[in-house]
Amino acid sequence: MFVNTKDNSIKKNNDYFVENNNIILQPIIGARRWDNIFWAIITLAAGSGFFLTGLSSYMKKTILFFIAPSDLSFIPQGVLMLFYGALAIFISVFLWFTIAFDIGSGYNKFDKLNDSIKILRLGFPGKNRFINLEYKINEIKCIQVSIKQGINPKHEIYLCTKNNNRIPLTQIAQPMPIAILESEASKLARFLGVSIEDIKS
Template structure:
């Protein structure tokens, strides 16, 4: 959630905050962890099924995988297990690194906006002057692939997204966050 801290400079207005920071949630979400656990469990299950077929011994407590023929069922189960283990390794790495997390920082005192995100191998940082921000844009698209996104309309550039990727944010939170940011930056709010 956004946090606002007032500036300590004596020349600033005492009631107006000079700094707005919004934390952005990355890939460390419950939904991602559940998917990674399911893929990992499935990969181990396929691997045990493949090994049971090869060794002729039931390594799983359910079913009778030892009765499967090694060629082709055991080999196919082994290929599935390899794919699932590779996918789960990727998922756990992304969760461990918390890819996509970061901070949106708007500093009126320095007249600077800094957007930082954790990439796969490095931090990504975008700095831009506050005077280049023309509007705060709220984008809502419903349907099969819904999108609820808050972005900055920047002079001479593409829109700069501010919200997390993945599961959609509730409309109330999106509108409230957009209105708070537009009020702070003294720019119009578009898309509502």
């Protein structure tokens, strides 16, 4: 985590960290979440099971005690097991990689005293590991709330600049309730002295 929430000058107010009503500091949770860890474990376990089952059918040896080599023929069942197992293991490794490096974590900092806004996120290792965006408060046009319902709902808050850039402020996780999303967006819009726009679909 980038922010030191133990700093006595920072007082917690709901999900915000406010100092003398002039600074808002929002910690953002990245990939290091329990739901990601859960799915990484499940995907690794399932992928390993499929892969070892396929390998067992190829070697004609019992690798998993509950699968006998004679139960499966290598072509086509064993080949498919190896393929899907390898794919699941690859996905699991990718998930563990994002969890280990906490991809997407960071903070949003709004500072009236210095007339500045700083958006910091962790990316993948390399020269772009730290994604750092900085703006002046007077460059901001509005706060935008985007609500998309359906199978893959998205409830997001955007910072919209006067040159039409849209910077997402919410963390990548389960969508927060609409009432809370709109309340947080309204607080931020009042703090920055800008309007708020709703986009619903």
